[in-house]
Amino acid sequence: MIRFEHVGKTFPDGTCAVEDFSLEVPSHTTTVLLGSSGCGKTTLMQMVNRMVDPTAGRVLIDDDDVASLDPVKLRRRIGYVMQNAGLLPHRTVLDNVLTVPRLTGRASAADRARAQELLELVGLSPALAKRYPAQLSGGQRQRVGVARALAPDPDVLLMDEPFSAVDPVVRSELQAEMLRIQRELAKTVLFVTHDVDEAVLLGDEVLVLREGARIAQQGPGEEILLHPASDFVRSFVGGDRRRLHVEERAGTPTVVDAAGRVAGTLEAR
Numbered sequence: 001m002i003r004f005e006h007v008g009k010t011f012p013d014g015t016c017a018v019e020d021f022s023l024e025v026p027s028h029t030t031t032v033l034l035g036s037s038g039c040g041k042t043t044l045m046q047m048v049n050r051m052v053d054p055t056a057g058r059v060l061i062d063d064d065d066v067a068s069l070d071p072v073k074l075r076r077r078i079g080y081v082m083q084n085a086g087l088l089p090h091r092t093v094l095d096n097v098l099t100v101p102r103l104t105g106r107a108s109a110a111d112r113a114r115a116q117e118l119l120e121l122v123g124l125s126p127a128l129a130k131r132y133p134a135q136l137s138g139g140q141r142q143r144v145g146v147a148r149a150l151a152p153d154p155d156v157l158l159m160d161e162p163f164s165a166v167d168p169v170v171r172s173e174l175q176a177e178m179l180r181i182q183r184e185l186a187k188t189v190l191f192v193t194h195d196v197d198e199a200v201l202l203g204d205e206v207l208v209l210r211e212g213a214r215i216a217q218q219g220p221g222e223e224i225l226l227h228p229a230s231d232f233v234r235s236f237v238g239g240d241r242r243r244l245h246v247e248e249r250a251g252t253p254t255v256v257d258a259a260g261r262v263a264g265t266l267e268a269r
């Protein structure tokens with residue numbers, strides 16, 4: 001479980017990125033921070049692994065205040081996936097996946113076998129293990145980034161716009177893989193995006209944020225689509241900007257695509 005307690009962040013130049021933010025991310029669930037550029041999503045996420053320290057409040061993982069934990073050890077037990085994968089260019093795919101096990105000593109035969117398994121888990125052929133990042137497509141690189149984040153078997157996974165640099169088709173594939181992986185591994189995931197469809201698809205809980213990381217609305221994504229709490233949220237999740245929207249059909253909340261075709265109905269949670 002990740003808990004933000006009245007967290008704030010004002011940078012030394014006076015920029016207030018986060019005003020007063022509280023949230024609990026229950027274990028084994030995915031919470032999505034959804035908001036436009038500059039609203040403080042990355043700052044919030046980086047408070048979890050202490051790449052940023054809050055200037056007010058505290059962040060806890062399973063009741064441990066992260067401020068009391070060694071940042072290096074903390075980062076080794078938290079998976080972090082970035083927008084451009086951040087792979088080491090002169091290391092093979094397999095060695096990239098083994099980055100964290102290597103930091104804590106020599107990667108054992110068991111670590112290498114597990115890295116191979118992880119490549120399969122994220123949908124990569126074992127034949128790619130010997131390639132270098134430049135020999136992969138953008139989507140394949142992101143998959144390696146996910147495998148690397150999973151290598152130390154972390155309880156917590158931070159994902160900062162991990163799929164935003166790939167084309168829409170590959171993005172959909174990566175989202176589907178993410179749902180499958182999460183069904184299998186059930187990590188505690190904090191996921192940042194500015195894509196409404198992605199947030200609704202992946203999030204058990206979605207937070208729509210505005211500047212200063214103020215929470216405009218929080219709840220299941222479908223609820224937010226169906227009942228936006230304010231004009232701000234309505235405009236942010238506005239149907240014409242998205243492939244899917246929700247409307248009532250025969251009294252049932254129904255997900256409809258841009259052409260009016262029914263994509264599904266919503267179940268009560």
Ligand SMILES: Nc1ncnc2c1ncn2[C@@H]1O[C@H](COP(=O)(O)OP(=O)(O)OP(=O)(O)O)[C@@H](O)[C@H]1O
Binds near residue numbers: 194
């Ligand atoms: N080191 C820093 N010093 C000063 N201001 C910063 C620093 N890092 C971030 N900020 C500011 O804090 C605010 C929030 O930034 P943050 O990166 O968290 O937003 P974001 O929602 O993740 O945006 P994006 O989607 O563009 O990544 C922005 O106004 C940004 O300019």
